[in-house]
Amino acid sequence: MSDVRLMIDGQEVVVSSETSILEAAKQIGIEIPALCYDPNLEIEAACRLCLVEIEGSNKLQTSCSTRVKEGMVVHTQSEKVVKTRKDILQLLLDSHPNDCLTCQKAGECLLQKYAYDYDLKFRVHDGAMRPQLLDTSSPYILKDNAKCILCGKCVKTCAQVSDRQVLTFAERGYETYIALDANQTLETSSCVSCNRCVTVCPVGALVDKRALGKLRSWDGSSRVINCKRCDYGCEFEIVSKDKKNIAVLAKPPTNGRPLCLKGRLNTELEYIDEPEVPYRKISGKFEETTWSKALSLDGLLEKFEKMDSLKGKTREE
Numbered sequence: 001m002s003d004v005r006l007m008i009d010g011q012e013v014v015v016s017s018e019t020s021i022l023e024a025a026k027q028i029g030i031e032i033p034a035l036c037y038d039p040n041l042e043i044e045a046a047c048r049l050c051l052v053e054i055e056g057s058n059k060l061q062t063s064c065s066t067r068v069k070e071g072m073v074v075h076t077q078s079e080k081v082v083k084t085r086k087d088i089l090q091l092l093l094d095s096h097p098n099d100c101l102t103c104q105k106a107g108e109c110l111l112q113k114y115a116y117d118y119d120l121k122f123r124v125h126d127g128a129m130r131p132q133l134l135d136t137s138s139p140y141i142l143k144d145n146a147k148c149i150l151c152g153k154c155v156k157t158c159a160q161v162s163d164r165q166v167l168t169f170a171e172r173g174y175e176t177y178i179a180l181d182a183n184q185t186l187e188t189s190s191c192v193s194c195n196r197c198v199t200v201c202p203v204g205a206l207v208d209k210r211a212l213g214k215l216r217s218w219d220g221s222s223r224v225i226n227c228k229r230c231d232y233g234c235e236f237e238i239v240s241k242d243k244k245n246i247a248v249l250a251k252p253p254t255n256g257r258p259l260c261l262k263g264r265l266n267t268e269l270e271y272i273d274e275p276e277v278p279y280r281k282i283s284g285k286f287e288e289t290t291w292s293k294a295l296s297l298d299g300l301l302e303k304f305e306k307m308d309s310l311k312g313k314t315r316e317e
């Protein structure tokens with residue numbers, strides 16, 4: 001692996017020859033917009049938003065999937081690049097619900113951010129709009145296919161854990177949507193409510209239902225803690241408002257961390273001031289449950305009680 005020297009938007013950068021243009025640009029503070037790119041996931045170059053112009057090439061290239069080369073001269077904001085990005089974003093906006101005012105993802109949504117950066121608006125048009133396809137069956141996740149931009153990040157991140165692989169692309173062309181198992185709901189599918197998919201969704205198509213209506217991205221403060229339930233130490237954000245801990249949000253699962261529902265509930269119970277009731281899935285149905293059952297502590301609690309009463313008896317004797 002050798003180092004190469006290239007120019008990006010007039011700035012020189014030296015990086016390893018294995019680096020993508022997108023990552024090389026990031027190293028010198030140039031952000032190239034991308035909806036489907038995630039350094040922890042296999043590169044797909046599906047959204048095409050990260051296109052850049054490379055001198056000597058007629059075609060624009062996706063910067064997430066193109067490696068740097070010695071002497072390369074790259075333009076990330078040329079007229080041609082900006083026009084193409086605007087066209088792509090406008091197409092996405094044209095089939096996206098215009099409910100940014102009330103969307104839980106407002107302030108964090110990448111489509112909203114890029115539309116603002118490129119001065120694009122929702123517009124009245126004759127084309128098709130995605131029908132609202134809300135899956136409200138889970139107490140943990142809200143899925144809205146109408147907001148999905150088909151970046152595929154949820155599919156890939158779910159599949160990284162071998163016994164999950166719940167999400168797939170269904171249908172084709174404009175009808176394409178993200179399905180669970182063979183067209184099941186979050187409740188009836190094999191989804192384990194780990195929230196991995198929620199952490200990577202760039203828009204409001206997958207949101208944490210337990211945080212709905214409790215906070216906006218710019219509200220309150222937050223800190224990151226590691227789950228103590230097992231050695232993976234997955235990360236969660238504890239969100240506080242008015243001196244109260246109000247929500248636990250899963251952080252993206254890096255370094256092979258799996259995330260799981262028990263770890264999340266454990267974190268809620270430990271940190272949240274007024275945790276909501278837990279639910280568990282029994283034979284494809286979510287049912288309200290007790291904290292000891294949700295955290296599989298029933299057996300342990302019985303053992304504690306037995307040991308405590310034995311101790312009491314020994315003392316009496």
Ligand code: SF4
Nearest residue numbers: 158191192194195197
């Ligand atoms: S919550 Fe977890 S198991 Fe369910 S679809 Fe998302 S990533 Fe897959």
Ligand code: SF4
Nearest residue numbers: 148149151152154201
């Ligand atoms: S649900 Fe979100 S992460 Fe999944 S494909 Fe749609 S936009 Fe991407």
Ligand code: SF4
Nearest residue numbers: 227230233234260263
């Ligand atoms: S969230 Fe689950 S997998 Fe992650 S550390 Fe906690 S218990 Fe372990």
